[in-house]
Amino acid sequence: MENDIILSIHQLDKSFGGLHAVDRVSFDVPRGSIKAVIGPNGAGKTTLFNMIAGTFAPDGGRVILERENLTGLKPYQVAERGVFRTFQNLKLNSHMSILDNVLLGRHTAGTAGFLSGMLALKKSRREESEARKKVTEILEWLNIAEIKNQEVGNLSFGKQRSVELARLLAADPAVLLLDEPAAGLNMHETDELAELIVKIRDQGRTILLVEHDMSLVMDISDEIVVLNFGVKIAEGSPSSVQSNSEVIKIYLGGDDD
Amino acid sequence: MKLKRYYPIILLAGVLVLIQLITLVTGTAYYLTQLTMAAYYVIVAVGLSMVMGYAGQISLGQAGFFAIGGYTAAVLTTIDLTDKIDRPLFSFLDKTGLLIHKVTLYGDTIVHLSPWISFIAALVLAGVIAYAIGVPVLRLKGHYLGMATMGFGIIIYRIVLGTHIFGEADGISNVPLFPIFPGITIGGDFSIRVVNYYTAWFFVILAMVLLLNLINSRTGRALRSLHGGEDAADAMGVNTARYKVKAFVIAAVFAAAAGVFMTHYNGGIGPSESSVAKSVRYVAIVAVGGMANLWGVLIMGLVLNFLSLRGFFGVYDDAVFGIILVVIMMFFPDGLFQPASLDRVKRLFHGK
Amino acid sequence: MTSEQILQYIFSGITVGSIYALVAIGYNIIYNTTGIINLAQGEFVMLGGMIAYSLSQIMSLVPAVILAVLITGAVGSLIEIVFIRRMKKNSVLGMIVITIGISIIIREIALFIWNEQIRALRFFSGNEISSLDILGARISPQVLWIVGVTTLIVIALYLFFRFTLTGQAMRACASNTRAAKLCGIRTSRMVNLSFMLAAGIGALGGCLVSPLTQTHYAMGSELAIKGFIVAILGGLGNPMAAVAAGLLLGLIESFSISFLPMVYKDVIAIIILLIILVLKPSGLFGSRQTSSLKDF
Numbered sequence: 001m002e003n004d005i006i007l008s009i010h011q012l013d014k015s016f017g018g019l020h021a022v023d024r025v026s027f028d029v030p031r032g033s034i035k036a037v038i039g040p041n042g043a044g045k046t047t048l049f050n051m052i053a054g055t056f057a058p059d060g061g062r063v064i065l066e067r068e069n070l071t072g073l074k075p076y077q078v079a080e081r082g083v084f085r086t087f088q089n090l091k092l093n094s095h096m097s098i099l100d101n102v103l104l105g106r107h108t109a110g111t112a113g114f115l116s117g118m119l120a121l122k123k124s125r126r127e128e129s130e131a132r133k134k135v136t137e138i139l140e141w142l143n144i145a146e147i148k149n150q151e152v153g154n155l156s157f158g159k160q161r162s163v164e165l166a167r168l169l170a171a172d173p174a175v176l177l178l179d180e181p182a183a184g185l186n187m188h189e190t191d192e193l194a195e196l197i198v199k200i201r202d203q204g205r206t207i208l209l210v211e212h213d214m215s216l217v218m219d220i221s222d223e224i225v226v227l228n229f230g231v232k233i234a235e236g237s238p239s240s241v242q243s244n245s246e247v248i249k250i251y252l253g254g255d256d257d
Numbered sequence: 258m259k260l261k262r263y264y265p266i267i268l269l270a271g272v273l274v275l276i277q278l279i280t281l282v283t284g285t286a287y288y289l290t291q292l293t294m295a296a297y298y299v300i301v302a303v304g305l306s307m308v309m310g311y312a313g314q315i316s317l318g319q320a321g322f323f324a325i326g327g328y329t330a331a332v333l334t335t336i337d338l339t340d341k342i343d344r345p346l347f348s349f350l351d352k353t354g355l356l357i358h359k360v361t362l363y364g365d366t367i368v369h370l371s372p373w374i375s376f377i378a379a380l381v382l383a384g385v386i387a388y389a390i391g392v393p394v395l396r397l398k399g400h401y402l403g404m405a406t407m408g409f410g411i412i413i414y415r416i417v418l419g420t421h422i423f424g425e426a427d428g429i430s431n432v433p434l435f436p437i438f439p440g441i442t443i444g445g446d447f448s449i450r451v452v453n454y455y456t457a458w459f460f461v462i463l464a465m466v467l468l469l470n471l472i473n474s475r476t477g478r479a480l481r482s483l484h485g486g487e488d489a490a491d492a493m494g495v496n497t498a499r500y501k502v503k504a505f506v507i508a509a510v511f512a513a514a515a516g517v518f519m520t521h522y523n524g525g526i527g528p529s530e531s532s533v534a535k536s537v538r539y540v541a542i543v544a545v546g547g548m549a550n551l552w553g554v555l556i557m558g559l560v561l562n563f564l565s566l567r568g569f570f571g572v573y574d575d576a577v578f579g580i581i582l583v584v585i586m587m588f589f590p591d592g593l594f595q596p597a598s599l600d601r602v603k604r605l606f607h608g609k
Numbered sequence: 610m611t612s613e614q615i616l617q618y619i620f621s622g623i624t625v626g627s628i629y630a631l632v633a634i635g636y637n638i639i640y641n642t643t644g645i646i647n648l649a650q651g652e653f654v655m656l657g658g659m660i661a662y663s664l665s666q667i668m669s670l671v672p673a674v675i676l677a678v679l680i681t682g683a684v685g686s687l688i689e690i691v692f693i694r695r696m697k698k699n700s701v702l703g704m705i706v707i708t709i710g711i712s713i714i715i716r717e718i719a720l721f722i723w724n725e726q727i728r729a730l731r732f733f734s735g736n737e738i739s740s741l742d743i744l745g746a747r748i749s750p751q752v753l754w755i756v757g758v759t760t761l762i763v764i765a766l767y768l769f770f771r772f773t774l775t776g777q778a779m780r781a782c783a784s785n786t787r788a789a790k791l792c793g794i795r796t797s798r799m800v801n802l803s804f805m806l807a808a809g810i811g812a813l814g815g816c817l818v819s820p821l822t823q824t825h826y827a828m829g830s831e832l833a834i835k836g837f838i839v840a841i842l843g844g845l846g847n848p849m850a851a852v853a854a855g856l857l858l859g860l861i862e863s864f865s866i867s868f869l870p871m872v873y874k875d876v877i878a879i880i881i882l883l884i885i886l887v888l889k890p891s892g893l894f895g896s897r898q899t900s901s902l903k904d905f
Contacts, residue, residue, distance in 0.1 A: 053492065055488075074491070074496075075488075075491035075492055076490075076491050076492075076493075076494050076495055076496045076497065079491070079492055079493060079494035080494050084492060084493070084494075085492050086492075087488065087489070087492070091485070091486060091488050091489035091492070092485075092489065093481065093482055093484065093485050093489070094485065095484075095485070095549075096481060096482075100478060100481070103478055104478055104479065104482050104489070104490070104493050104495075105493055106475070107475060107478070107479055107493050107494050107495055108493070108494035110475045112474065112475050112476065113476060114471065114476045114503055114507065116474070116476075117470060117471045117474030117475060117476045117477055118467040118468070118470050118471045118474075118507075119467070119470065120470040120474070124474050124475065127475060128473070128474060128475065131475070167493070171493060171494070309702075315702050315705065317705075317709075390883075393883075393887040394883070394886070394887065396887075397886055397887075397890065398701070399701035399702075399705075400646045400701060400704075400705055401841075401886055401890060403702075403705045404834075404837055404838075404841075404882065404886075405882070405883055405886050407834070408834070408838075408879040408882050408883055409879075409883075411834065411875070411876075411879055412876055412879050412880070415872065415873065415875055415876045416876070418872065419870065419872025419873060420872075533830065537709055537713070540706060540709075541710075544706060572720070573717055575713055575716070575717060576713060576714060576717035576718075578710075578713065579709075579710045579711075579712075579713025579714045579716075579717065580710065580713075580714060581710070582706050582707065582709060582710030582713070583692060583707055583710035583711060583714065586696065586703045586706050586707040586710065587692065587695055587696060587707065590700065590703060
């Protein structure tokens, strides 16, 4: 595998009051790989994620995308550069249809503005029909095309997760940040999710995920980073991490409980 | 292009013609006056619906923008420029036909700016002010945003109430007619009543078309995604701050345009048009129509404003809107025309 | 400006400021217990003055005031039961809108009962022309009543919230409703109590100020806005700061008429509000934590 790094996390650091949530964490994400960030609750995974996605700025350190510094950019700016995220508790517009929700994903692909939209100018209309075509393809790929006009709020949680992923894919992301994508899914749905993530990776995209479901993580990850109390304690292939004594200790509990 | 979405517009146009013919046949043509004024209020309401219903922001000061539009038009078209006409700027304007010479009732000639200039000036002013207050204020949320916008409305009210050039408590009158098109003039003469009725509702239809187009476009979708919470929109690349401001500005411009037209129609404007009571009414209409339901807002705006203008509610005009607000918020938070609300009404009638 | 003028301005500022402070305290009590901002707060002040006026026609002043306070308190309680209780509390927009609607309804009912005439309660001591000479300024004895009673209310509230079980229970409800419930606190009763208290205090303020500034059916909305501004200025959630902020605003407005046309006096408060909201929404005395209220 080439050593082509697409996303580089360098010495990211964040404290909240007295709590040192993320303590100078560094790792690289190779292009076209699936990398997982795991660790017990409170290990700082979500905070790390939020810093990469731009929700808040780190106290120290950098996030580099290819050669561009993403540190401190606002979330929409991070998205504009091809890095898109999902949310643990789904942030879909429940009163809008699946189609409309997923179409939002095409936002960064278009440039038609307010005036163009209001006057239904050619550019706006063209972008709109192209977007709809693309979205329909994705919905079909995910097997939710038949219900595309249904209100998202009426769907099962598993289906809503698919919609969120569809929205993400519609954005044609270079890097996907998945925040606990398997949360709330049953075993069957989790397996489907695993297949899906691998297929997405095979499209040439890069995936960084935070996850608690160990079987999913071990199954599909190319590399794993382990955090505990904000500190990176291990990084490597699934098998190396699995046999790492530090990692075993924090998950199974050791003498220093 | 989805022509399907324009069917209701054709239906609306048909209903409007029907209404006018009915008034013709029943000799109640005077209703057209209130229907015309209601149209202009509806324009404010649908603009506000975009901000409140689609972008999910509160504005309790929309009447302020209506007043900015109306007062700008009133002031600029009633200032007498006769003694200034030799100045280079004004003689230039005169040559290009942008100054209007009018003979007053007393036989003097006065010179004033063409209503087109004041129209454009009003829209630009409203847009600039909306942008200026929108950028800092739309960062706020909830109560804070509501109070800030209400505060803006009150400032406008106080300014027009207390400043000589705005006529203080009496407002400005003698605002001239606005000939917008050969054969179409906005003004209160009975002879052009029917024309004004159709003109006003034409503007409503125009506003609806623009907004319907917007909702189904890329930017409109981004706006709608703001409603539930901005995190998702941010994550999908929407510059939420800028979008909120843009929606706010558009709504302000709509309100200002309505203010300009109404002022020419009525021949004047008074401070009450910028009052908190008026702002509250716009909010009530949007709420009862169903925040994000443009057609619902249009219907309720038409009905409620018409009744109010006809004096149907008597002294309790304000009270009615207050009660509407309370009832809607408690029982029909999605407005009267949403499925959930219709179910509730059905249940009420079935005695459950 | 002569020193007498300055003193006059100060006293008039303190007078008006005390009422602002009382309204703001009302906001804070309800907000501290429920997280709601009750825009009908100003109407309680109006009701207090009006009811006391009507009652004082058939009884002497003291019982009239007491009854007016109690009745208005009951009105506040009623409003909570009938309207607020049913509302989904997490709908911020809904809460604002409904309290505005309630304030309009109260105002129109007041119009119906008392019409547009301006009413004024009897002076608590003396009459319209009695005045005391304090440090060279002539002030009405009513001013002393206002300042005195306001101070008493503030002290009483401080003691109440700090040292009584009920008061602490109310504070508990605000910070963590679920935890409060788990501790056996009847949150619904606390919520109702907060409305009752806020209404009663507003009413008392209305009675105090009625002889001087008169009572009019439409006076509630302006007070609501000013009171809100003061509550924000002091930092929402901090009743003591509200008092300071109220006095501050009263003084600013009072001195403003010496250099600004009077019509713009009310605009000052709003401009202050806008500046505060934009620069430091946590208010003059608030902390960053409470200013996370920016993100409801």
